[in-house]
Amino acid sequence: MSRTAAELRVGERARVVRVDGMDEISMRLLEMGLTPGVELELLGKAPLGDPLEFELRGYRLSVRIAEARRVAVSPLSGDS
Amino acid sequence: MPDPVPGPSPVGDSKPNPVAASADAWGRESAVRVALIGNPNTGKSTLFSALAGVRQRTGNYPGVTVEKKEGRVVIGDRPFVLIDLPGTYSLAPRSPDEMVAVDVLLGRRDDEPPLDMVVCIVDASNLERNLYVVSQVLELGLPVVLAVNMVDIAADRGVTLDLARLERQLGVPVVPVQAHRKVGIDKLAAAIAAIPAGSQISRSPQSATDTTARPDAGRAGVARVSPFPEAFQREVAALEQLERRAGVPVLPRYLLERLLLDTTGYLENAGLPGVTAELLAETKAARSRLALQGLPVPGVEAMSRYQWIAGILEGVVARPKQRLVTTGDKVDRVLTHRVWGTLVFVAMMVLMFQPVFWMAEPASLLIDGGKSWLGDQIAAAVPEGALRSLLINGVLEGVGGVLVFLPQIFTLFLFIAILEDCGYMARAAYLMDRLMSRVGLSGKSFIPLLSSFACAIPGVMATRVIENPKDRLVTMLVAPLMSCSARLPVYTLLVGAFIPDRYYLGGWFGLQGLTMFAMYAIGVVMAVVVAWILKLTLLRGVTPPFVMELPGYKLPGLNIVLYRMLERGWSFVQRAGTLIFAVSVVVWAAAYYPRDIERVAPELVKRQADAALAVARLEAREAELGDQPQTAPGDLETARQELEVADDLLAGAMLRNSYLGRLGQWIEPVVKPLGWDWRIGCAALASFPAREVVVATLGVIYNLGADEDEESESLRETLRSATWDGSTTPLFNVPVALSIMVFFALCAQCASTLAVIKRETNSWRWPAFTFVYMTSLAYVASLAVYQIGIRVGG
Numbered sequence: 021m022s023r024t025a026a027e028l029r030v031g032e033r034a035r036v037v038r039v040d041g042m043d044e045i046s047m048r049l050l051e052m053g054l055t056p057g058v059e060l061e062l063l064g065k066a067p068l069g070d071p072l073e074f075e076l077r078g079y080r081l082s083v084r085i086a087e088a089r090r091v092a093v094s095p096l097s098g099d100s
Numbered sequence: 101m102p103d104p105v106p107g108p109s110p111v112g113d114s115k116p117n118p119v120a121a122s123a124d125a126w127g128r129e130s131a132v133r134v135a136l137i138g139n140p141n142t143g144k145s146t147l148f149s150a151l152a153g154v155r156q157r158t159g160n161y162p163g164v165t166v167e168k169k170e171g172r173v174v175i176g177d178r179p180f181v182l183i184d185l186p187g188t189y190s191l192a193p194r195s196p197d198e199m200v201a202v203d204v205l206l207g208r209r210d211d212e213p214p215l216d217m218v219v220c221i222v223d224a225s226n227l228e229r230n231l232y233v234v235s236q237v238l239e240l241g242l243p244v245v246l247a248v249n250m251v252d253i254a255a256d257r258g259v260t261l262d263l264a265r266l267e268r269q270l271g272v273p274v275v276p277v278q279a280h281r282k283v284g285i286d287k288l289a290a291a292i293a294a295i296p297a298g299s300q301i302s303r304s305p306q307s308a309t310d311t312t313a314r315p316d317a318g319r320a321g322v323a324r325v326s327p328f329p330e331a332f333q334r335e336v337a338a339l340e341q342l343e344r345r346a347g348v349p350v351l352p353r354y355l356l357e358r359l360l361l362d363t364t365g366y367l368e369n370a371g372l373p374g375v376t377a378e379l380l381a382e383t384k385a386a387r388s389r390l391a392l393q394g395l396p397v398p399g400v401e402a403m404s405r406y407q408w409i410a411g412i413l414e415g416v417v418a419r420p421k422q423r424l425v426t427t428g429d430k431v432d433r434v435l436t437h438r439v440w441g442t443l444v445f446v447a448m449m450v451l452m453f454q455p456v457f458w459m460a461e462p463a464s465l466l467i468d469g470g471k472s473w474l475g476d477q478i479a480a481a482v483p484e485g486a487l488r489s490l491l492i493n494g495v496l497e498g499v500g501g502v503l504v505f506l507p508q509i510f511t512l513f514l515f516i517a518i519l520e521d522c523g524y525m526a527r528a529a530y531l532m533d534r535l536m537s538r539v540g541l542s543g544k545s546f547i548p549l550l551s552s553f554a555c556a557i558p559g560v561m562a563t564r565v566i567e568n569p570k571d572r573l574v575t576m577l578v579a580p581l582m583s584c585s586a587r588l589p590v591y592t593l594l595v596g597a598f599i600p601d602r603y604y605l606g607g608w609f610g611l612q613g614l615t616m617f618a619m620y621a622i623g624v625v626m627a628v629v630v631a632w633i634l635k636l637t638l639l640r641g642v643t644p645p646f647v648m649e650l651p652g653y654k655l656p657g658l659n660i661v662l663y664r665m666l667e668r669g670w671s672f673v674q675r676a677g678t679l680i681f682a683v684s685v686v687v688w689a690a691a692y693y694p695r696d697i698e699r700v701a702p703e704l705v706k707r708q709a710d711a712a713l714a715v716a717r718l719e720a721r722e723a724e725l726g727d728q729p730q731t732a733p734g735d736l737e738t739a740r741q742e743l744e745v746a747d748d749l750l751a752g753a754m755l756r757n758s759y760l761g762r763l764g765q766w767i768e769p770v771v772k773p774l775g776w777d778w779r780i781g782c783a784a785l786a787s788f789p790a791r792e793v794v795v796a797t798l799g800v801i802y803n804l805g806a807d808e809d810e811e812s813e814s815l816r817e818t819l820r821s822a823t824w825d826g827s828t829t830p831l832f833n834v835p836v837a838l839s840i841m842v843f844f845a846l847c848a849q850c851a852s853t854l855a856v857i858k859r860e861t862n863s864w865r866w867p868a869f870t871f872v873y874m875t876s877l878a879y880v881a882s883l884a885v886y887q888i889g890i891r892v893g894g
Contacts, residue, residue: 047398082649
């Protein structure tokens with residue numbers, strides 16, 4: 021079952037499956053470490069619901085919902 | 101005894117290598133050129149300052165908006181030039197600004213001698229992502245030294261690092277540092293000095309054919325292997341062969357790789373030499389072939405590099421099993437909380453401006469006092485005439501007018517530096533992003549706009565944090581619409597004089613305070629509208645992405661904060677000071693010349709001279725009488741009053757007759773629909789270089805002499821009683837006052853801001869655009885305010 025990083029619940033962990041798109045935004049997401057196989061956790065959302073705050077590769081990254089939708093993930097079970 | 105065989109000395113040997121330093125060691129050409137590169141938020145600027153000390157030079161790379169920062173330092177007895185490259189997560193150019201760093205590193209810039217080595221700075225608590233750009237730098241073939249910064253913070257988080265192992269696996273010298281405490285700087289300098297000179301060889305064209313081992317890699321005993329899979333490397337080699345066969349200039353291997361990887365189309369159209377239609381077609385074919393082999397472009401780069409990094413970090417980093425919840429984490433929970441985070445944010449924004457005023461006030465008063473004292477000294481030393489007037493009314497008032505604002509500006513810079521250094525700025529951007537994205541901007545535009553409430557100059561400079569060029573430009577263009585501290589005197593004067601002192605809702609809302617707030621609000625509303633329009637028209641583009649690192653919190657370092665405050669404050673003094681100085685002199689001359697008042701209004705000159713004589717005579721008599729009872733105590737008082745009136749009338753006539761006055765009368769038809777007479781027009785005109793001079797100008801114009809400040813009751817009184825020339829109709833009323841205030845709220849009356857926009861955009865086009873749009877906006881808005889005002893309020 022494939023979901024996007026934008027659909028994760030706060031505190032939920034997931035593994036990146038792929039990043040869609042070939043434009044600058046996708047390249048930036050890849051460069052920031054959102055590569056297939058990497059684990060991430062949704063730490064929280066900004067007060068107005070957007071952007072989102074993730075933890076991955078030992079640091080914190082903030083992306084908008086629109087960008088997080090490009091990141092296909094598979095949630096890790098039993099760790100939410 | 102000198103080493104007879106010049107050669108590479110081992111890492112850690114602080115003895116300088118003698119090869120590079122020649123007899124003319126101080127010459128620019130022979131200095132060893134070292135670039136400093138790393139991710140944002142790694143303390144790169146701090147390390148640069150720690151290494152280079154005070155001998156720095158800043159400027160701009162021609163044609164782009166990238167700041168060029170160089171420092172000179174002597175290590176051992178060799179001169180080094182340190183080049184601070186902009187902080188970046190990746191060396192993948194997608195804009196001319198991003199191309200600068202790549203061109204400098206590859207020695208492709210005509211205005212820059214090639215580099216000799218690179219120092220990469222990485223954040224110890226986040227080596228994984230930080231090594232991404234390092235892997236790109238390593239491919240360039242230059243000698244590299246790795247500075248691992250903030251090792252103390254990593255230790256606090258329970259992260260242990262085996263740096264000796266990292267050095268072995270990476271094949272370059274690795275030095276732990278704490279840049280903000282200046283710990284490890286000597287060791288880093290020694291490691292830099294220990295790199296053998298003459299590395300230019302490694303960038304000769306031949307080295308491009310060598311795919312894996314780099315000429316200098318053997319030194320540390322580990323070959324630097326390309327992070328890319330074989331298939332990818334073969335495609336790059338094939339592209340190189342294609343260029344060779346075609347007999348066109350062969351691109352450096354790194355740029356060929358980038359050409360293959362860049363799917364945004366930037367490099368294809370960047371006008372690189374040797375990029376032919378055939379090469380581009382082959383690039384596209386190569387991408388298809390790679391995709392079929394499970395190596396899709398652009399994903400293959402990030403995957404390969406992070407895989408390579410995982411190998412390099414094997415056994416280097418040990419994190420605690422259970423992630424330690426640090427104080428920073430706890431603080432962050434509150435600061436990004438839905439309710440608390442918002443409350444803290446709002447409180448912070450409100451409070452930030454309070455200390456700016458009360459902390460700076462005493463210093464401002466001191467400077468003002470110093471200004472008056474200096475004026476008196478000049479008046480005593482220099483005889484009456486053009487020189488005295490130039491020194492006092494031109495130079496002192498103009499430059500002093502800027503210096504009075506310095507304490508406010510320094511205080512604001514101090515707060516911004518503290519917020520930046522502790523990591524809160526990124527949270528503010530995170531919290532505000534949703535609101536900013538409604539007008540097509542991102543959260544990163546928020547901080548520059550916030551700073552602009554104090555002064556647009558630091559605001560415009562703060563736009564450097566915005567990577568998206570269009571976004572940055574829009575932010576820069578609307579920043580001057582925020583009501584800066586220089587508008588306050590105008591608001592204070594006019595609100596106090598013409599807005600009734602009424603209170604509503606049990607005294608909570610005063611009409612004067614609301615008017616003041618409305619002036620701030622109109623700037624914000626207009627900024628939102630203008631930004632929205634610009635993003636729809638001239639600077640059309642998709643809402644920029646918001647992909648931002650949220651760096652860890654840390655205690656702000658006193659040195660860094662003070663250094664940044666002084667550095668920015670000083671550049672403000674230099675830029676604004678020199679410009680204001682020049683403009684003040686010009687405005688002074690326009691208001692002073694021609695000195696033919698005796699021809700134009702001889703009766704006023706005579707009246708003033710008579711009055712002065714009368715006062716002098718009475719004063720002489722008083723001095724003679726000493727303590728004796730005075731014969732006519734009222735006489736001197738009357739004579740002095742008459743002198744004051746005569747002085748004011750003469751000053752007014754002189755101003756009317758000056759070039760500035762003539763211009764003011766000439767433009768009266770234009771400003772009349774705003775409810776202004778020529779004198780207000782004149783004051784507005786004189787305020788174009790710097791809006792804060794308007795209070796002084798109004799003072800001169802309304803026959804009061806140039807010493808008025810906004811608190812003076814008499815200027816308020818005079819404005820209230822001012823009438824149209826040759827009539828008894830009062831000049832000022834509420835619509836006129838509002839029309840003036842709205843004009844000042846929206847007009848681009850600040851030459852320093854325009855100069856900074858020119859500097860930051862590297863073109864006269866944008867300051868010209870800012871000037872035109874703001875001035876038109878101000879005119880139209882105050883026209884509307886006045887015309888509606890007289891119809892509604894009479």
